[in-house]
Amino acid sequence: MVAWSEQERSIIANLFSNLDYEDVGAKALTRCLIVYPWTQRYFGGFGNLYNAEAIKMNPNIAAHGVKILHGLDRALKNMDNIKETYAELSVLHSEKLHVDPDNFKLLSDVLTIVIAAKLGTDFTPEVQATFQKFLAVVVSALGKQYQ
Amino acid sequence: MSILAAREDTEKSENSNSRDFLLLDAMLSKKEKKLIREIWERLTPVAEHIGSDALLRMFASYPGTKTYFAHLDISPGSTHLFNHGKKIVMAIAEGAHNISDLMSTLAPLQILHAYQLRIDPTNFKLFSHCMLVTLAVYLGDEFTAVAHAAMDKYLSAFAAVLAEKYR
Numbered sequence: 001m002v003a004w005s006e007q008e009r010s011i012i013a014n015l016f017s018n019l020d021y022e023d024v025g026a027k028a029l030t031r032c033l034i035v036y037p038w039t040q041r042y043f044g045g046f047g048n049l050y051n052a053e054a055i056k057m058n059p060n061i062a063a064h065g066v067k068i069l070h071g072l073d074r075a076l077k078n079m080d081n082i083k084e085t086y087a088e089l090s091v092l093h094s095e096k097l098h099v100d101p102d103n104f105k106l107l108s109d110v111l112t113i114v115i116a117a118k119l120g121t122d123f124t125p126e127v128q129a130t131f132q133k134f135l136a137v138v139v140s141a142l143g144k145q146y147q
Numbered sequence: 148m149s150i151l152a153a154r155e156d157t158e159k160s161e162n163s164n165s166r167d168f169l170l171l172d173a174m175l176s177k178k179e180k181k182l183i184r185e186i187w188e189r190l191t192p193v194a195e196h197i198g199s200d201a202l203l204r205m206f207a208s209y210p211g212t213k214t215y216f217a218h219l220d221i222s223p224g225s226t227h228l229f230n231h232g233k234k235i236v237m238a239i240a241e242g243a244h245n246i247s248d249l250m251s252t253l254a255p256l257q258i259l260h261a262y263q264l265r266i267d268p269t270n271f272k273l274f275s276h277c278m279l280v281t282l283a284v285y286l287g288d289e290f291t292a293v294a295h296a297a298m299d300k301y302l303s304a305f306a307a308v309l310a311e312k313y314r
Contacts, residue, residue, distance in 0.1 A: 034292040035299055052293050109276060110295075116283035117290055125200075125207035128280060132208050
Protein backbone atom coordinates (compact mmCIF):
# COMPACT_ATOMS: atom_id res chain seq x y z
CA MET A 1 0.00 0.00 0.00
CA VAL A 2 1.22 3.48 -0.83
CA ALA A 3 1.89 5.87 2.05
CA TRP A 4 0.52 9.42 1.84
CA SER A 5 1.51 12.19 4.19
CA GLU A 6 -1.09 14.71 5.39
CA GLN A 7 0.65 17.28 3.25
CA GLU A 8 0.35 15.11 0.13
CA ARG A 9 -3.33 14.33 0.77
CA SER A 10 -4.02 18.00 1.17
CA ILE A 11 -2.16 18.92 -2.05
CA ILE A 12 -4.10 16.34 -4.07
CA ALA A 13 -7.47 17.28 -2.54
CA ASN A 14 -6.79 20.93 -3.22
CA LEU A 15 -5.70 20.37 -6.80
CA PHE A 16 -8.81 18.40 -7.69
CA SER A 17 -11.24 20.69 -5.88
CA ASN A 18 -10.07 23.57 -8.08
CA LEU A 19 -9.93 21.54 -11.27
CA ASP A 20 -11.94 22.60 -14.32
CA TYR A 21 -12.62 19.13 -15.69
CA GLU A 22 -14.26 20.34 -18.90
CA ASP A 23 -11.26 22.47 -19.78
CA VAL A 24 -8.38 20.35 -18.52
CA GLY A 25 -9.82 16.99 -19.62
CA ALA A 26 -10.37 18.16 -23.17
CA LYS A 27 -6.97 19.84 -23.36
CA ALA A 28 -5.10 16.86 -21.95
CA LEU A 29 -6.44 14.31 -24.41
CA THR A 30 -6.14 16.58 -27.45
CA ARG A 31 -2.59 17.49 -26.46
CA CYS A 32 -1.69 13.82 -26.03
CA LEU A 33 -2.94 13.04 -29.54
CA ILE A 34 -0.92 15.95 -30.95
CA VAL A 35 2.32 15.45 -29.04
CA TYR A 36 2.27 11.66 -29.34
CA PRO A 37 0.43 11.09 -32.63
CA TRP A 38 0.66 7.31 -32.42
CA THR A 39 -1.85 7.42 -29.57
CA GLN A 40 -4.43 8.31 -32.23
CA ARG A 41 -4.53 4.61 -33.04
CA TYR A 42 -7.10 4.14 -30.28
CA PHE A 43 -9.43 6.82 -31.59
CA GLY A 44 -10.28 5.61 -35.08
CA GLY A 45 -14.00 6.01 -34.55
CA PHE A 46 -13.84 9.51 -33.11
CA GLY A 47 -13.97 11.55 -36.29
CA ASN A 48 -11.51 13.98 -37.85
CA LEU A 49 -8.00 13.76 -36.38
CA TYR A 50 -6.30 14.97 -39.52
CA ASN A 51 -4.20 17.73 -37.98
CA ALA A 52 -3.70 19.64 -34.73
CA GLU A 53 -6.52 22.08 -35.51
CA ALA A 54 -8.97 19.28 -36.29
CA ILE A 55 -8.04 17.42 -33.11
CA LYS A 56 -8.48 20.57 -31.00
CA MET A 57 -11.95 21.14 -32.45
CA ASN A 58 -13.10 17.54 -32.25
CA PRO A 59 -16.00 17.38 -29.76
CA ASN A 60 -15.76 13.59 -29.35
CA ILE A 61 -12.16 13.85 -28.24
CA ALA A 62 -12.97 16.70 -25.87
CA ALA A 63 -15.82 14.75 -24.28
CA HIS A 64 -13.68 11.66 -23.94
CA GLY A 65 -10.90 13.65 -22.32
CA VAL A 66 -13.33 14.84 -19.67
CA LYS A 67 -14.49 11.27 -19.09
CA ILE A 68 -10.89 10.08 -18.63
CA LEU A 69 -10.14 12.90 -16.20
CA HIS A 70 -13.18 12.00 -14.11
CA GLY A 71 -11.70 8.50 -14.03
CA LEU A 72 -9.15 9.92 -11.60
CA ASP A 73 -11.91 10.75 -9.12
CA ARG A 74 -12.05 7.21 -7.88
CA ALA A 75 -8.38 7.36 -6.93
CA LEU A 76 -9.03 10.67 -5.18
CA LYS A 77 -11.79 9.07 -3.12
CA ASN A 78 -9.79 5.90 -2.39
CA MET A 79 -6.23 7.03 -1.97
CA ASP A 80 -5.41 4.20 0.39
CA ASN A 81 -6.73 1.57 -1.95
CA ILE A 82 -5.94 2.68 -5.47
CA LYS A 83 -4.77 -0.72 -6.71
CA GLU A 84 -8.04 -2.48 -5.92
CA THR A 85 -10.10 0.54 -7.01
CA TYR A 86 -8.76 0.29 -10.57
CA ALA A 87 -8.79 -3.49 -10.96
CA GLU A 88 -11.94 -3.44 -13.08
CA LEU A 89 -10.75 -0.53 -15.26
CA SER A 90 -7.43 -2.30 -15.73
CA VAL A 91 -9.18 -5.37 -17.08
CA LEU A 92 -11.27 -3.14 -19.36
CA HIS A 93 -8.20 -1.39 -20.80
CA SER A 94 -6.42 -4.69 -21.32
CA GLU A 95 -9.14 -7.04 -22.49
CA LYS A 96 -11.59 -4.77 -24.24
CA LEU A 97 -9.76 -1.59 -25.25
CA HIS A 98 -6.37 -3.26 -25.86
CA VAL A 99 -4.46 -0.14 -24.81
CA ASP A 100 -0.70 -0.48 -24.40
CA PRO A 101 -0.06 0.50 -20.76
CA ASP A 102 2.85 2.71 -21.86
CA ASN A 103 0.20 5.13 -23.06
CA PHE A 104 -0.96 5.77 -19.50
CA LYS A 105 2.39 7.36 -18.74
CA LEU A 106 2.22 9.52 -21.87
CA LEU A 107 -1.20 10.86 -20.94
CA SER A 108 -0.19 11.47 -17.35
CA ASP A 109 2.89 13.47 -18.49
CA VAL A 110 0.72 15.58 -20.77
CA LEU A 111 -1.89 16.08 -18.04
CA THR A 112 0.86 17.34 -15.72
CA ILE A 113 1.92 19.87 -18.33
CA VAL A 114 -1.64 21.06 -19.01
CA ILE A 115 -2.20 21.65 -15.30
CA ALA A 116 1.19 23.36 -15.03
CA ALA A 117 0.19 25.76 -17.81
CA LYS A 118 -3.05 26.47 -16.01
CA LEU A 119 -1.71 26.96 -12.48
CA GLY A 120 1.56 28.68 -13.39
CA THR A 121 3.89 29.17 -10.45
CA ASP A 122 1.23 27.76 -8.08
CA PHE A 123 2.24 24.44 -9.60
CA THR A 124 5.34 24.36 -7.41
CA PRO A 125 7.99 21.62 -7.58
CA GLU A 126 6.38 20.10 -4.46
CA VAL A 127 2.88 20.10 -5.96
CA GLN A 128 4.29 18.62 -9.16
CA ALA A 129 6.11 15.85 -7.27
CA THR A 130 2.98 14.96 -5.29
CA PHE A 131 0.74 15.01 -8.36
CA GLN A 132 3.20 12.86 -10.30
CA LYS A 133 3.32 10.39 -7.39
CA PHE A 134 -0.48 10.22 -7.46
CA LEU A 135 -0.57 9.67 -11.22
CA ALA A 136 2.19 7.05 -11.02
CA VAL A 137 0.15 5.03 -8.53
CA VAL A 138 -2.92 5.22 -10.77
CA VAL A 139 -0.88 4.28 -13.85
CA SER A 140 0.59 1.32 -12.02
CA ALA A 141 -2.88 0.17 -10.87
CA LEU A 142 -4.25 0.47 -14.41
CA GLY A 143 -1.49 -1.79 -15.70
CA LYS A 144 -1.83 -4.37 -12.94
CA GLN A 145 -4.42 -6.68 -14.50
CA TYR A 146 -2.72 -7.03 -17.86
CA GLN A 147 -1.69 -10.59 -18.61
CA MET B 148 16.48 6.95 -31.69
CA SER B 149 16.85 7.17 -35.46
CA ILE B 150 19.91 9.44 -35.28
CA LEU B 151 21.88 6.81 -33.42
CA ALA B 152 20.58 3.95 -35.56
CA ALA B 153 21.93 5.65 -38.65
CA ARG B 154 25.48 5.70 -37.34
CA GLU B 155 26.78 2.33 -38.41
CA ASP B 156 30.41 3.04 -37.60
CA THR B 157 31.62 5.25 -34.82
CA GLU B 158 34.38 6.85 -36.86
CA LYS B 159 33.84 10.46 -37.62
CA SER B 160 33.44 11.17 -41.28
CA GLU B 161 31.91 14.04 -43.14
CA ASN B 162 29.44 11.67 -44.74
CA SER B 163 28.06 10.22 -41.52
CA ASN B 164 27.77 13.67 -39.94
CA SER B 165 25.74 14.96 -42.84
CA ARG B 166 23.52 11.88 -42.70
CA ASP B 167 22.81 12.63 -39.05
CA PHE B 168 22.09 16.26 -39.88
CA LEU B 169 19.61 15.12 -42.49
CA LEU B 170 17.81 12.88 -39.99
CA LEU B 171 17.61 15.65 -37.41
CA ASP B 172 16.42 18.00 -40.12
CA ALA B 173 13.72 15.51 -41.09
CA MET B 174 12.45 15.20 -37.54
CA LEU B 175 11.63 18.89 -37.26
CA SER B 176 9.86 21.01 -39.83
CA LYS B 177 10.98 24.57 -40.63
CA LYS B 178 8.00 25.85 -38.66
CA GLU B 179 8.92 23.76 -35.64
CA LYS B 180 12.55 24.87 -35.71
CA LYS B 181 11.42 28.48 -35.83
CA LEU B 182 9.06 27.94 -32.88
CA ILE B 183 11.83 26.33 -30.86
CA ARG B 184 14.37 29.01 -31.75
CA GLU B 185 11.96 31.80 -30.82
CA ILE B 186 10.98 30.31 -27.50
CA TRP B 187 14.61 29.95 -26.40
CA GLU B 188 15.49 33.43 -27.64
CA ARG B 189 12.73 34.78 -25.39
CA LEU B 190 13.96 32.81 -22.44
CA THR B 191 17.71 33.44 -22.60
CA PRO B 192 17.40 36.70 -20.61
CA VAL B 193 15.91 34.66 -17.73
CA ALA B 194 18.03 31.58 -18.29
CA GLU B 195 19.01 31.20 -14.63
CA HIS B 196 15.36 31.26 -13.53
CA ILE B 197 14.20 28.78 -16.15
CA GLY B 198 17.15 26.48 -15.56
CA SER B 199 16.98 26.52 -11.78
CA ASP B 200 13.20 26.00 -11.88
CA ALA B 201 13.56 22.90 -14.06
CA LEU B 202 16.34 21.55 -11.86
CA LEU B 203 14.33 22.10 -8.66
CA ARG B 204 11.37 20.28 -10.20
CA MET B 205 13.61 17.39 -11.16
CA PHE B 206 15.13 17.17 -7.67
CA ALA B 207 11.66 17.21 -6.07
CA SER B 208 10.08 14.59 -8.35
CA TYR B 209 13.13 12.39 -8.87
CA PRO B 210 15.31 12.55 -5.74
CA GLY B 211 17.87 10.14 -7.25
CA THR B 212 18.97 12.92 -9.57
CA LYS B 213 20.35 14.83 -6.61
CA THR B 214 23.19 12.34 -6.37
CA TYR B 215 24.91 14.12 -9.25
CA PHE B 216 24.95 17.36 -7.31
CA ALA B 217 26.46 16.35 -3.99
CA HIS B 218 29.26 18.86 -4.59
CA LEU B 219 26.92 21.85 -5.02
CA ASP B 220 24.41 23.78 -2.96
CA ILE B 221 21.16 23.04 -4.76
CA SER B 222 18.78 24.69 -2.32
CA PRO B 223 16.19 27.04 -3.87
CA GLY B 224 17.73 30.41 -4.67
CA SER B 225 21.33 29.33 -4.24
CA THR B 226 24.00 30.83 -6.50
CA HIS B 227 25.16 27.36 -7.50
CA LEU B 228 21.67 26.46 -8.61
CA PHE B 229 21.23 29.64 -10.66
CA ASN B 230 24.63 29.27 -12.28
CA HIS B 231 24.10 25.66 -13.15
CA GLY B 232 20.58 26.24 -14.40
CA LYS B 233 21.83 29.08 -16.57
CA LYS B 234 24.60 26.91 -18.03
CA ILE B 235 22.13 24.23 -19.08
CA VAL B 236 19.60 26.64 -20.58
CA MET B 237 22.27 28.53 -22.51
CA ALA B 238 23.49 25.26 -24.05
CA ILE B 239 19.92 24.30 -25.02
CA ALA B 240 19.36 27.80 -26.43
CA GLU B 241 22.60 27.69 -28.39
CA GLY B 242 21.58 24.38 -29.92
CA ALA B 243 18.20 25.83 -30.81
CA HIS B 244 19.88 28.68 -32.70
CA ASN B 245 20.91 26.29 -35.43
CA ILE B 246 19.36 22.89 -34.94
CA SER B 247 20.84 21.48 -38.14
CA ASP B 248 24.27 21.98 -36.61
CA LEU B 249 23.44 20.33 -33.29
CA MET B 250 26.14 17.68 -33.63
CA SER B 251 28.98 20.17 -33.96
CA THR B 252 27.50 22.64 -31.45
CA LEU B 253 27.34 19.91 -28.82
CA ALA B 254 30.67 18.19 -29.59
CA PRO B 255 32.48 19.60 -26.52
CA LEU B 256 29.51 18.78 -24.25
CA GLN B 257 29.39 15.26 -25.68
CA ILE B 258 32.98 14.70 -24.53
CA LEU B 259 32.25 16.24 -21.14
CA HIS B 260 29.21 14.05 -20.51
CA ALA B 261 30.76 10.84 -21.85
CA TYR B 262 34.11 10.97 -20.10
CA GLN B 263 33.70 13.23 -17.11
CA LEU B 264 30.11 13.67 -15.98
CA ARG B 265 28.85 10.25 -17.06
CA ILE B 266 25.27 11.04 -16.16
CA ASP B 267 23.03 8.07 -16.83
CA PRO B 268 21.03 9.08 -19.94
CA THR B 269 17.72 8.13 -18.31
CA ASN B 270 18.14 11.34 -16.35
CA PHE B 271 18.06 13.39 -19.54
CA LYS B 272 14.46 12.23 -20.04
CA LEU B 273 13.59 13.22 -16.48
CA PHE B 274 15.16 16.64 -16.90
CA SER B 275 13.49 17.17 -20.29
CA HIS B 276 10.08 16.43 -18.79
CA CYS B 277 10.70 18.92 -15.98
CA MET B 278 11.89 21.51 -18.52
CA LEU B 279 8.60 21.06 -20.40
CA VAL B 280 6.72 21.64 -17.13
CA THR B 281 8.78 24.79 -16.50
CA LEU B 282 7.99 26.03 -20.01
CA ALA B 283 4.28 25.39 -19.38
CA VAL B 284 4.44 27.27 -16.08
CA TYR B 285 6.17 30.29 -17.61
CA LEU B 286 4.50 30.40 -21.02
CA GLY B 287 0.98 29.25 -20.06
CA ASP B 288 -1.36 29.12 -23.04
CA GLU B 289 1.44 30.16 -25.34
CA PHE B 290 2.98 26.76 -24.79
CA THR B 291 0.58 25.30 -27.32
CA ALA B 292 0.27 21.60 -28.13
CA VAL B 293 2.22 22.18 -31.35
CA ALA B 294 5.01 24.01 -29.48
CA HIS B 295 5.03 21.25 -26.86
CA ALA B 296 5.37 18.57 -29.55
CA ALA B 297 8.22 20.43 -31.25
CA MET B 298 10.01 21.11 -27.97
CA ASP B 299 9.68 17.50 -26.84
CA LYS B 300 11.23 16.35 -30.13
CA TYR B 301 14.05 18.88 -29.83
CA LEU B 302 14.90 17.99 -26.24
CA SER B 303 14.86 14.27 -27.12
CA ALA B 304 17.24 14.91 -30.00
CA PHE B 305 19.42 17.10 -27.76
CA ALA B 306 19.64 14.32 -25.16
CA ALA B 307 20.41 11.69 -27.77
CA VAL B 308 23.24 13.79 -29.21
CA LEU B 309 24.59 14.44 -25.71
CA ALA B 310 24.76 10.72 -24.96
CA GLU B 311 26.14 9.82 -28.38
CA LYS B 312 29.75 9.31 -27.30
CA TYR B 313 28.91 7.28 -24.17
CA ARG B 314 29.80 3.99 -25.84
